[in-house]
Amino acid sequence: MKRQKRTTIYDIAQKLNIAASSVSRALSDSSKVNAATKALVLKTAAEMNYQQNAMASNLRKGNNPTIGVVVPRINQNFFSNIIAGLEEVTYEKGYNLIICQSNELHAREVDCVHALINQHVSCIIISIAAEAGSHQHLQQVLDRNIRLIQFDRVVDELDTFKVINDNEKASYDAVMHLINQGYSRIALLEGPQEIDIFRQRKEGYLKALQKSGFPVIEELMCENAWTKELGAQATTQLLSLPEPPDAIFASTSDFSALGVLEVASAKGIAVPDALGICGYSNEPFTEITSPSITTIDQFSISMGKAIADLYFQELESSDLNAEPRVVSIKPELIIRKSTTRN
Amino acid sequence: MKRQKRTTIYDIAQKLNIAASSVSRALSDSSKVNAATKALVLKTAAEMNYQQNAMASNLRKGNNPTIGVVVPRINQNFFSNIIAGLEEVTYEKGYNLIICQSNELHAREVDCVHALINQHVSCIIISIAAEAGSHQHLQQVLDRNIRLIQFDRVVDELDTFKVINDNEKASYDAVMHLINQGYSRIALLEGPQEIDIFRQRKEGYLKALQKSGFPVIEELMCENAWTKELGAQATTQLLSLPEPPDAIFASTSDFSALGVLEVASAKGIAVPDALGICGYSNEPFTEITSPSITTIDQFSISMGKAIADLYFQELESSDLNAEPRVVSIKPELIIRKSTTRN
């Protein structure tokens, strides 16, 4: 298998007996090039199967139209939708997308960020790992004048663009809805409070209770009920209380809510009449459980697009004084049968 | 906002009053470099916050440790799992992953492939778009000596590495299972027959019928029942036949199977007693419908890993005479309630 050298602009310059720079100009559609020679170059380039070497071009131009993305897990509905949304707009702009996953590990996140810095990407888009750690690596990104956009799980202190959901509002809306449906002992399944989004969701829950004059009951708030299993476990505990809740808001995820539903079904507890259930994320399956699960849609695909738009807008405005902006996307409560009493 | 020049090996060479080439050697951990100077270089490099410019390095070395991936849709369980699996092993090897989605469009797929060729990636991993078209772009990849690995939906004629599921076997197993459960009029929801995987699944269906001495009934085979909606539509038709089927194998996807289930439920048809249902892909939701849906697991994450392994194995063996290999992964039938009569 012979390693066949790829044709360069020199090859085609030689063949045409013109200078390489002319070929370069013709290829880049420069205005200062004869239409005839341009056509000729384009034609022979096609014949010779020429494909530009992006590494050389980008090196020379000193910029790389590539965006690096770091997410905790690629194969999670929310994140894969974000990536799909990003790709949608970066494709239009002719940008490439380099994807890394941190697997929720800090050390790995740092690695990924360094790799992206090496690649001289124009922008890094990141949702930080659950595992805590320093933010040096992110500061390094900023120090090198690489755009940094945080989304969903963000480090507040860092002065960067941020695209987030209004978790507090969404959470507030969900609990108010439960209250309006006549539920009065509403339990909360919370996520790790080191992560801002989970703190915000709890805040929304507390505010809704307060607003409605309901007491905050410690024993109705369960920490770290993140997964389906943990959700189920927490539910078992909650339902065995002397005064069990009549609704459970699984603020962590729909998977957690699913755990709730399964335990309730197993115990023969009627949902939504005896127990209301609300999840978070609008995973596809929430629509098809029985009963279907009320949840919160985060518009993940649009969010991905919004993130990319933010980058390109700022790039094109070239307003160097632009303040780092925070875009808040309002999630929407999707009311389904698991909370609809009639 | 001042554009702060990034430190290069020259900067650190100057500071240390040594040659840039020595810095390069020290950084790349070359054997022919004094331990003392190496340590010194490493130290100052860290101090000066040096990060290598991968574009320059790769250009010079003439290779780019990056793998390009083209999938129809990033945010589809199967594909995002594949990508996660790929990332798992490419990360270990220090490779980057550039992701593109064709959106099932041929023209866009061609675009993506060209972009990847420009990037001088070492390998392109692709699952082709549903929309038919020429395979010139793939041939171009091969012409440039870039490794090409096809997976799942592959172009048979092209002499490349392939990682596929044994769709025929899986399909055969599923139908045999239905027959063993006592179903005797088994309908098939098929996908576009231009795509090999759907042809193979149909083949498995036909073989199972033949093997068991059942007749092939044309009116029980529905074309293009790909989505949930189309699956539902096909089911409505099937169930209104004079002699309706007593089982439906949605070979296209679990979404299609879900459509079947919804129609059956709406019509009050008992699943699995009056109607057996089997899907394809083992989407997460199949576990939680009622009844849960029998389906086929494709081990997508392991498949992603297998694909990457294939590349690196071939790379490391550097056996230039290696025949393009085909790796077939055996999917597994997951038997659930929708086909379990007792």
Place this chain on the structure above:
DNA sequence: TTGTATGCGTTATCAG
């Protein structure tokens, strides 16, 4: 409009 020369940041080759 076209050609010449130079540099982007590295690494590899050659002397020393």
Place this chain on the structure above:
DNA sequence: CTGATAACGCATACAA
């Protein structure tokens, strides 16, 4: 072991 120099492929400032 180290330093000077060329080259990777392209784009641009400048000269013609």
